[in-house]
Amino acid sequence: MPSNVELIARLAHIDEKLDDMHAELGDLPKLVKKLEDKLRQHMRQVEETQKALEDIAHYRTTMRLRLQELADKEAKLQETQFSGQVRNNREFDAITHEIEFIRQERLRIEQELAQNQIKEENLHGLLQRQQADVEDVRKELQEREEELNALSTEQDNEFRTLQAERKAIIEQLAAEWYAEYERIRTYHSDAAVYVHKGSCSGCFSAIPPQMLVEMRNQPERMFVCEHCGRILYPEHYRIEEEEII
Numbered sequence: 001m002p003s004n005v006e007l008i009a010r011l012a013h014i015d016e017k018l019d020d021m022h023a024e025l026g027d028l029p030k031l032v033k034k035l036e037d038k039l040r041q042h043m044r045q046v047e048e049t050q051k052a053l054e055d056i057a058h059y060r061t062t063m064r065l066r067l068q069e070l071a072d073k074e075a076k077l078q079e080t081q082f083s084g085q086v087r088n089n090r091e092f093d094a095i096t097h098e099i100e101f102i103r104q105e106r107l108r109i110e111q112e113l114a115q116n117q118i119k120e121e122n123l124h125g126l127l128q129r130q131q132a133d134v135e136d137v138r139k140e141l142q143e144r145e146e147e148l149n150a151l152s153t154e155q156d157n158e159f160r161t162l163q164a165e166r167k168a169i170i171e172q173l174a175a176e177w178y179a180e181y182e183r184i185r186t187y188h189s190d191a192a193v194y195v196h197k198g199s200c201s202g203c204f205s206a207i208p209p210q211m212l213v214e215m216r217n218q219p220e221r222m223f224v225c226e227h228c229g230r231i232l233y234p235e236h237y238r239i240e241e242e243e244i245i
């Protein structure tokens, strides 16, 4: 049966891999969420622009009808004015005034329609840019989602294997060793580190020679770095990271 110190070295190795996996997935779920929000925001902008364009189209239809009405009215007034039915100058002048008023009104509406046309052209340009933005974000979101799904599936298998290995180690490891390891893990993710050339490989502090001797002579005792508090284990228990295939 492997010693506690050997088991702790294996546990540290597995936890390092699990932490790496977690880091690899890291920002991706957050990024996907952010892109989803961004997409919704861009889509809202498109809707707003489309609504503004609809309003302009509606206004144009209404105003064209109004122009037609005014033109008809003007024609009728002119007809009356020169029909010989006008009884006096005052009545003639009144009609002239009314025609003048209608013309002013028509001019005002025509100017407004011209301005609206410029606004409409600008809005069409804006809409095109906004729709392009939506497509860009949609594409990026899709890529990121695929990336996340692929990674999750790939990680899922590795994760299960590592978790099973971890469980097997913990079952063999002395309870007080595991408790101490987990306690240190709350502030050092690498709670157990190997001794390299007489130094702690976690904080690089030199380990007193006396402790190095004791580590050799008392393999079942737990030794911790006096500087950083990490559990120490001999370098020959170190598991080298295998090559990534």
Ligand SMILES: [Zn+2]
Binding pocket: 200, 201, 202, 203, 204, 205, 225, 226, 227, 228, 229, 230
């Ligand atoms: Zn240390």
